[in-house]
Amino acid sequence: MAEKIGFVGVGRMGANMARRLKDVGYTITAVYDARPESAAEVANELGAEACAKLARVTELADVIITVVTDDKAMLKIFGDKKDSLLKAAKGRVFVNCATVSPKTHTDVEKLCKKAGAASLEGCMASSINQARQGTLYLMCAGDEAVFNQVKPVLTKLSDEGKLMRYIGGAGKAAQVKALVNMVMNINTAGLAEGLGLGAALGLDLKMLMEIFSQTGANSRVLVTDGEDMVNRDHSCFFSAAHAAKDSGIALGVAKTKKLNLPLATATYKQYTKLTKMGLGGLDKSGIAELTFKGRAGKGLKK
């Protein structure tokens, strides 16, 4: 475990991944965050340096894991003229874990290669607890040689590699992630309709969910989001705004293939509507606000 690890973006996901890697014996040398106080806190906890500049992370670490918010942030940390991860980056490997568009991953890979560095997508399909426990579902894409180089590190984040998959060239993991979230969002929006209609009919929703679970209506989101929809508990694990963003990425990809996806489109419209109502910070289960009578969206036909 000779590699020195740096982290860019230490929100709830990034910080927990860093904690996990330290637990298993890696040295976390450098931490950067757009909010310097977050970087300082995590750096202090892990015995790393809180870097004021991105270039300093590159200086201090061999493998740099980035977990930023969106395409814009990704392009900024790799392409900003004043300060960038790619200053004197020769030999460094960047593992990019944010959910961004496939194109951003291919663009970043090009920039890295030009700088003599390497990049890999490490798309995550899990949440905060899994990051802390090192049981992330990790979809990797990029050059296979780069994947093999950082495999030992990523193995420790993905239940000893059991939950790690190599998908293909740059951008491919982002494509798969977009598809996962597109389908997950459809199932979530559909479940909200089923439960909302059940509520309007005065059905016992606990019984209805039990029946859903025994039949063709069963889904992972029934387990993760069903009760929250009924109880109107939308504390955020994966926000409605993120759901809108990810469905939007998938639809953007579909457009390039001239595919017509009416369910994904309807789902995107619902999450966008919720976000425009100022409720984008709710968990994705908050979509039920649009389908239960008397909640924020009233659920009523205009």
Next chain:
Amino acid sequence: MAEKIGFVGVGRMGANMARRLKDVGYTITAVYDARPESAAEVANELGAEACAKLARVTELADVIITVVTDDKAMLKIFGDKKDSLLKAAKGRVFVNCATVSPKTHTDVEKLCKKAGAASLEGCMASSINQARQGTLYLMCAGDEAVFNQVKPVLTKLSDEGKLMRYIGGAGKAAQVKALVNMVMNINTAGLAEGLGLGAALGLDLKMLMEIFSQTGANSRVLVTDGEDMVNRDHSCFFSAAHAAKDSGIALGVAKTKKLNLPLATATYKQYTKLTKMGLGGLDKSGIAELTFKGRAGKGLKK
């Protein structure tokens, strides 16, 4: 097991339920089907009488299980002036297992009461194999006293009652069934979009399904329909035309509650489109014909 059992509608579901009840010791006395040759065949197999008239079924049986195609057929067997199950029906119990609208169940219950008979909904959320094995998921609704009266019979169809639920008054089981199928159809249509887009992107669909199964995109229909979508194997368990019908029933109910359900609506439109293309006889997984490039619907934006 003193009750004599009659069956109206011995397609693949009804015939297998009859076989199961005979296996566990019930006497099947009467069989009727709109296609007399089907009735003759099943009656011969089970040692029952193939009835030419519905009234003859009522004459020969105490408990009559009906499994017909749709609302029209249901209203005909109970309301036809020339020949009906309700001729001299006093004391008989009718268990109606077809998926029809909630209103039809309440209408039929009224007709039965008027004739001195009783009716119960026995909505099924399973398929042919479960019928044969007596492991149907059975949602019952109607008067609770009627439910208790036929419980011993229904227990033998629902894994010793483990898969049997009493839902409430007449029409309630049909409501729940409509909700189950509405959500199932949404998940199916959504899965077809995810796999169709994955195919258009040249992704390994086996890997994609494995990833779906490990993430928030997982669902029962992924297990039952995913491979069939990829392999274009749409041999029918539950037809696309039925899917369109059931989503339509749910939307009809939603309309009475003034609920706006965009996902259910988009799904209904997809299954209706498929049916209008002459492909309503395909399994519900056939919806992938609309989302995979180069298949029947071309999947292309017009």
